[in-house]
Amino acid sequence: MSVAPEHPLAVFGHEEAKRVLRTLRAHTLLFTGPPRVGRRRVARWYAALLNCRAPQRGEPCGACESCRLFAATPEGPAHPDYREVAPERETKAGRRSRRPQIRIGDLVARDDAPNPLGPWLEARPRFRTRVGVIDGAESLSEGAANAFLKFLEEPPSYAVVILIAPSVQSVLPTLVSRSAPVRFGAVHVPAKLPEPHPAARLGRAGELLEAAAHPDAFSAQLAVVDRYLLGLGKGLEEALERADALEKAWSERAEVAELLRARLSAWPPERYARALHALGRCEEALAAYAAPSVAVQVLTLELRELVRGARGR
Ligand SMILES: [Zn+2]
DSSP states (O other), X not given: OOSOTTSTTOOOSOHHHHHHHHHOOOSEEXXXXXXXXXXXXXXXXXXXXXXXXXXXXXXXXXXXXXHHHHTSBXXXXXXXXXXXXXXXXXXXTSSBOSSOOBOHHHHSOOTTOSSOHHHHHHSOOSSSOEEEEEETGGGBOHHHHHHHHHHHHSOOTTEEEEEXXXXXXXXXXXXXXXXXXXXXXXXXXXXXXXXXXXXXXXXXXXXXXXXXXXXXXXXXHHHHHHHHHHHTTSOHHHHHHHHHHHHHHHHHXXXXXXXXXXXXXXXXXXXHHHHHHHHHHHHHHHHHOSOHHHHHHHHHHHHHXXXXXXXXX
């Protein structure tokens, strides 16, 4: 690799996906695989490669003007030929939205759309290739997908669209049939952490790297989860108080659910299975309703029953 491992364009693993991308000449790509394994990182890498002035052995050089723009900010690339569109996951109040969605106006020209992706992709690139990423293509509504199809059928020669989704099945068939699939699996990332992180088991490079970069935040999240679990054996009031703390941490970082899942896996198998079930229901409720504290309180009551049941009460 031409760039250092901590460089924003560095990719962990995914050699097969990179090989496929170097040879494919498709204008629409569908990246599928579990969240946080590095799909968007590879999308940025590919966009950098397509625009690099002097690629070296199939890697972006990391030094030319285009590559430098890809590495410009910690929030993501500030490259004039690269854009990411993602569903709105948060409401204005900062809470999880009921149903994250990419709106038609995000993709094609509408009166209320400030800068839709389609017309942006049609404008001439400053470097070589305009790359538009739709991260969360599974949440494209049928209307939005259909409006965007016209663009996907006849994209300009200098435009590439990358759809990112958990699986081929999660995306509308009309989009799947027009895109070249690139599959992503779990990757192994050697990250030094005070405690084993559940993301290591799941092969989620992004999560692991973030935890390694912010070990204090990771420890703080673990502490909230452990305090919550200890609280299950205490009085109801205290348990629910700790549930509120958990819910707060969870609404800030989705990874908190994975930490909780990892801790629950230490429970005896049958209790663990039932706890997982309860956690799954809670996650569904959180995705569907705007009352997160109630959902987590319900989870807490269910887990409390399991803990108390184990004590023979
Ligand atoms: Zn370069």
